[in-house]
Amino acid sequence: MTDFIAGAAAPKTSILGVSAKMRRRNAAETRFKAYGIFAITLSLSVLALMLWTIFSDGLSAFRQAKMTFPITLTAEVLDPKGNLNRDEMAKITTVGYGKLLAQAFEAELKAKGISTEGVSAKELGALLSKDAPGVLRAEVLANPSMVGTTQNRSILASGRVDGYLKGRVTRETAERDNQISPAMLDLADRLVAAGILSAPFNTRFLTSPDASDQRPEAAGLGVAMIGSAYMMILVALICVPIGVAASIYLEEFAPKNRITDIIEVNISNLAAVPSIVFGILGLAVFINFAELPQSSPIVGALVLSLMTLPTIIIATRAAIRAVPPSIRDAALGIGASKMQTVVHHVLPLAMPGILTGAILGLATALGETAPLLLIGMVAFVDNYPAPPMEGMFDPATALPVQVYSWVTRSDPAFVERSSGAIIVLLGFLFVMNVTAIILRRKFERRW
Amino acid sequence: MKDQQIEERAVTAHTPRITARKVNVHYGTSHALKDVDVDILANTVTAFIGPSGCGKSTFLRCLNRMNDTVASAKVTGEILLDGENIYDPRVDPVRLRAKVGMVFQKPNPFPKSIYDNVAYGPKIHGLTRNKAELDEVVESCLRKAALWNEVKDRLDAPGTGLSGGQQQRLCIARAVATAPEVLLMDEPCSALDPIATAQVEELIDELRSQFSVVIVTHSMQQAARVSQKTAFFHLGNLVEFGKTEDLFTNPKDPRTESYITGRIG
Numbered sequence A: 001m002t003d004f005i006a007g008a009a010a011p012k013t014s015i016l017g018v019s020a021k022m023r024r025r026n027a028a029e030t031r032f033k034a035y036g037i038f039a040i041t042l043s044l045s046v047l048a049l050m051l052w053t054i055f056s057d058g059l060s061a062f063r064q065a066k067m068t069f070p071i072t073l074t075a076e077v078l079d080p081k082g083n084l085n086r087d088e089m090a091k092i093t094t095v096g097y098g099k100l101l102a103q104a105f106e107a108e109l110k111a112k113g114i115s116t117e118g119v120s121a122k123e124l125g126a127l128l129s130k131d132a133p134g135v136l137r138a139e140v141l142a143n144p145s146m147v148g149t150t151q152n153r154s155i156l157a158s159g160r161v162d163g164y165l166k167g168r169v170t171r172e173t174a175e176r177d178n179q180i181s182p183a184m185l186d187l188a189d190r191l192v193a194a195g196i197l198s199a200p201f202n203t204r205f206l207t208s209p210d211a212s213d214q215r216p217e218a219a220g221l222g223v224a225m226i227g228s229a230y231m232m233i234l235v236a237l238i239c240v241p242i243g244v245a246a247s248i249y250l251e252e253f254a255p256k257n258r259i260t261d262i263i264e265v266n267i268s269n270l271a272a273v274p275s276i277v278f279g280i281l282g283l284a285v286f287i288n289f290a291e292l293p294q295s296s297p298i299v300g301a302l303v304l305s306l307m308t309l310p311t312i313i314i315a316t317r318a319a320i321r322a323v324p325p326s327i328r329d330a331a332l333g334i335g336a337s338k339m340q341t342v343v344h345h346v347l348p349l350a351m352p353g354i355l356t357g358a359i360l361g362l363a364t365a366l367g368e369t370a371p372l373l374l375i376g377m378v379a380f381v382d383n384y385p386a387p388p389m390e391g392m393f394d395p396a397t398a399l400p401v402q403v404y405s406w407v408t409r410s411d412p413a414f415v416e417r418s419s420g421a422i423i424v425l426l427g428f429l430f431v432m433n434v435t436a437i438i439l440r441r442k443f444e445r446r447w
Numbered sequence B: 001m002k003d004q005q006i007e008e009r010a011v012t013a014h015t016p017r018i019t020a021r022k023v024n025v026h027y028g029t030s031h032a033l034k035d036v037d038v039d040i041l042a043n044t045v046t047a048f049i050g051p052s053g054c055g056k057s058t059f060l061r062c063l064n065r066m067n068d069t070v071a072s073a074k075v076t077g078e079i080l081l082d083g084e085n086i087y088d089p090r091v092d093p094v095r096l097r098a099k100v101g102m103v104f105q106k107p108n109p110f111p112k113s114i115y116d117n118v119a120y121g122p123k124i125h126g127l128t129r130n131k132a133e134l135d136e137v138v139e140s141c142l143r144k145a146a147l148w149n150e151v152k153d154r155l156d157a158p159g160t161g162l163s164g165g166q167q168q169r170l171c172i173a174r175a176v177a178t179a180p181e182v183l184l185m186d187e188p189c190s191a192l193d194p195i196a197t198a199q200v201e202e203l204i205d206e207l208r209s210q211f212s213v214v215i216v217t218h219s220m221q222q223a224a225r226v227s228q229k230t231a232f233f234h235l236g237n238l239v240e241f242g243k244t245e246d247l248f249t250n251p252k253d254p255r256t257e258s259y260i261t262g263r264i265g
Ligand SMILES: Nc1ncnc2c1ncn2[C@@H]1O[C@H](COP(=O)(O)OP(=O)(O)OP(=O)(O)O)[C@@H](O)[C@H]1O
Pocket: B027, B032, B051, B052, B053, B054, B055, B056, B057, B058, B059, B070, B072, B105
């Protein structure tokens, strides 16, 4: 033992071996390390589980069942007058094109010698997506010279066929389903064998607008991605300059008094306000009072900016405060003005912190759903917004809102799509984080 | 009056550059500097000595209004630079600080290259017309600060990568580069070895031909070597101010005597 007796000479102790006190200290340290490792393992496995569910559900959204066969665009049906006049041709509705498609499909089956036993003509047509005639019509109207030719096209298969290829639809579920029958699934098997039915990469998932409940196979993220991208650009343009300027003013110029104290407290409070409150504010101020168009990226961006600004200000102020005061003294001491001190010395040193804060704020804004629901961004939007800047005023949706609205739909095909949308959202976040890291590297001073 | 007597005792007919009268500094409730009257003469080195915490740095920072940056600091009294009150509301502290340069107690180079550290002042004040002139200024200032030989091959290296003493000399070079009329140096040699100290003292002596220099030092020998006038501070009071040789050989105040003989400190 190493107990001292007052006044007596300390007994000679060895530094070899461990005392009881040391052992207790070491045990505490080991325990602490174990807690840490446990916590990290736990969070990593939860993260892995989350990613695994999202990817296993959502990756299939990037492939889509398609039927490839030649389509004869008969002139008598599509252009009865024979003058290739667009206005005349526009009178032919999708019903006409639907018939054309069904005929072409049937003819292809006959030519390839694929039996259609147990499948009625109507059911045969139901193997194709209800979206297909509209797509073909738009293509022909855009390019009337196609009339009279035979075109090889990949046509979207119906959502049920797609589900069958991906394992979502089975013969048991088909028994109870009025949109598909086991006989149709047998036919689908033969179509796959004949090379007509396949599931290639689905670019339309990334480019198409949303589609109605009956056509999950046609639904895409195009409008949502444009909406989210517009909003992120606007939020960055609004928040970063205002946030950085406000932080610089508060940290470097503002007198330290009651008013600035109150401002400081309120900025922290604002950061803690639930985001839906900002949605109500946006509805009242930007839509009802300022009469900006509903569902538009500009309103979404303004609301998200209100929400993000406090976060950016807090992060920027912390970054500015972390710059050693001696640097400011040095610059002021040789006659630099306050502004020169800030721009030449403080900002470059604070830049990595400011960037991290800004990207973090933007990432939160990107994933924000609730306030966007309130300003109508959940609406079904069929048209792409125009290119900026006017497109900022067109109706659009956003990625997280699209996830939300797909999850609420009844057709199970939308489950896969919402997980796919989450993957795209995560992809956006990944790109933003990589940008942040690259920018930080660029600004970080290694001395 | 007392100050005039001091002036009369000065050997050469120096004119005062800075005249401080009844300067008081409060940091919040603590009274750090009490009724200080000092004249800084042209072409003279003035040394401030005194025990730690007696207000030397505080007074120095009043002379170029660096205390403006300390929110709790309140300066009262009158400080004239060439007859103009530097605390006049019309005075731009930025212009004042270009005239009254400062070397801080702790070396504080910018996290930039050695070259940029020295070139920053001339750049923002537009003292040079082209790169060649700027190069010349940088070299001559680094030479004056006795740093040139050590860094001439790595002017692009970060200033913060130098040793503590080298950093302090870099800060001296940086302060000299703005061509101030008065140079305030807060313990410039506390981190330097005897060789560099000797070089800096030589620089101070050289600078005296053009400007006034005020130097805070804890080394009595240094004060005796470089300065013509010495001020002794104690607990916020200016105890004694006079010609250096008088103060060291014939101190009037018992506190000065005990300090220079090493009995208080
Ligand atoms: N920023 C500040 N806020 C509050 N009090 C301060 C501040 N700076 C200095 N003081 C106080 O003012 C007094 C004088 O400090 P000053 O730095 O001028 O001493 P000094 O003479 O330079 O000492 P040293 O030789 O140790 O550098 C000290 O009591 C110090 O605690």
